[in-house]
Amino acid sequence: MKTSILSFALLLCSLCLSAQTIQKTSGNPVFPGWYADPEGIIFNKRFYIYPTFSAPYNQQVFLDAFSSEDLITWKKHPAILDTAAIKWAKRAVWAPSIIEKDKKYYLFFGANDIQNDQEKGGIGVAVSDKPEGPFKDHLGKPLIDKFHNGAQPIDQFVFKDKDGQHYLFYGGWKHCNVAKLNQDFTGFIPFEDGTIFREITPENYVEGPFMFIRNGKYYFMWSEGGWTGPDYSVAYAIADSPFGPFKRVGKILQQDPKVATGAGHHSVIQVPGKEQYYIVYHRRPLTETDGNHRETCIDIMTFNDKGEINPVKITKEGVGPVTLK
Numbered sequence: 042m043k044t045s046i047l048s049f050a051l052l053l054c055s056l057c058l059s060a061q062t063i064q065k066t067s068g069n070p071v072f073p074g075w076y077a078d079p080e081g082i083i084f085n086k087r088f089y090i091y092p093t094f095s096a097p098y099n100q101q102v103f104l105d106a107f108s109s110e111d112l113i114t115w116k117k118h119p120a121i122l123d124t125a126a127i128k129w130a131k132r133a134v135w136a137p138s139i140i141e142k143d144k145k146y147y148l149f150f151g152a153n154d155i156q157n158d159q160e161k162g163g164i165g166v167a168v169s170d171k172p173e174g175p176f177k178d179h180l181g182k183p184l185i186d187k188f189h190n191g192a193q194p195i196d197q198f199v200f201k202d203k204d205g206q207h208y209l210f211y212g213g214w215k216h217c218n219v220a221k222l223n224q225d226f227t228g229f230i231p232f233e234d235g236t237i238f239r240e241i242t243p244e245n246y247v248e249g250p251f252m253f254i255r256n257g258k259y260y261f262m263w264s265e266g267g268w269t270g271p272d273y274s275v276a277y278a279i280a281d282s283p284f285g286p287f288k289r290v291g292k293i294l295q296q297d298p299k300v301a302t303g304a305g306h307h308s309v310i311q312v313p314g315k316e317q318y319y320i321v322y323h324r325r326p327l328t329e330t331d332g333n334h335r336e337t338c339i340d341i342m343t344f345n346d347k348g349e350i351n352p353v354k355i356t357k358e359g360v361g362p363v364t365l366k
Contacts, residue, residue: 059171064365066360068339069356069359069360071337071339072189074094074103076092076105076335076337077335077337078137078335079091079337081309082140082308083310084164087172087365088108088310089139090108091138091301092137093135093136096333101132102131103122103123104122104137104148105117105121106121108173108219112339112361121148122137122150122175124152126167129152129180130150130153131153133152133153133168134152135152136151136306137295138150139199139228140226141205145168145170146170146176147166147167148166148168148176149165149198150165151163151195151197151223154195157188161186162186163184164197164211165183166180166184167316171285180227184209189237190238190240192217193213195212196250196306197211198252206222208222208283210241210250213248215248216246217241217246217250219238220239224277232299241261243278244250244277245265246265247266249262249264249305250262258279258281258348259281262278262307262309263275263276271302271303274295275292275304275305277350279349290350293353294352297354298327302323302327303326303335303349312365317341319360320353324355328340338355340353
């Protein structure tokens with residue numbers, strides 16, 4: 042009897058050790074709740090995701106954030122920004138984009154879903170001493186509150202170039218602009234021709250711009266199709282300059298009818314110093330028909346020998362653990 046109990050105990054220990062050696066994955070979605078338009082970024086050797094709270098516009102009055110040490114387990118930082126701190130923002134707080142500068146964290150966001158130049162709202166900036174907030178209004182008013190070159194002032198992405206200059210890419214309604222930010226992010230510096238907002242719209246662009254540099258080339262990415270529809274997807278271009286010209290290469294992220302629908306509005310995380318990239322995006326579960334029922338997911342993004350982005354395989358498993366050094 043004692044031998045049987047001992048054998049059983051040894052078997053349990055063996056099974057436990059085997060389970061521990063199986064590589065754990067994040068699973069998709071990576072955290073619960075309806076969240077969209079996620080921006081993934083690394084601060085202080087920790088992964089962060091800043092998404093839109095996906096709900097009817099009048100309920101979108103705050104932003105949550107999530108952080109992780111390994112891409113597997115995520116901690117929620119609730120209400121890092123809300124309309125109580127941003128007096129001019131009333132609804133439709135969208136698509137956060139964040140960057141660290143001079144030990145401050147600047148969060149760019151869209152609010153109010155304005156439809157013309159007479160309505161109040163647009164793109165704002167909030168600031169905090171910590172990546173998890175709380176954030177307060179940096180300007181007390183929108184940074185951009187008008188339509189320029191036909192671009193609705195939403196879906197902002199702040200980008201730091203190789204020379205340290207910061208740019209703001211943004212735009213809905215099938216138009217994308219870039220503008221040169223000043224040193225304290227309170228306004229813009231005109232381009233050489235005196236203009237502030239330069240249109241760089243590539244073929245099929247709808248919204249959701251994103252940019253990163255790889256091997257000296259500028260990869261410009263955007264979302265195509267309708268955000269509530271099955272055609273929502275991500276395409277990209279490669280250029281020698283952050284201003285293009287951007288010739289569309291092709292589509293690299295889209296739905297898989299066996300996994301999820303409406304995959305789009307993404308960002309990209311690179312593990313520092315490594316050829317290791319992840320795409321952070323939202324999609325809609327196959328069981329859902331409500332347009333706002335979107336969830337945040339992560340999958341691996343790779344390149345071919347020509348430097349082109351390979352089509353992303355969207356998965357239910359997500360990604361394996363990553364430790365930042």
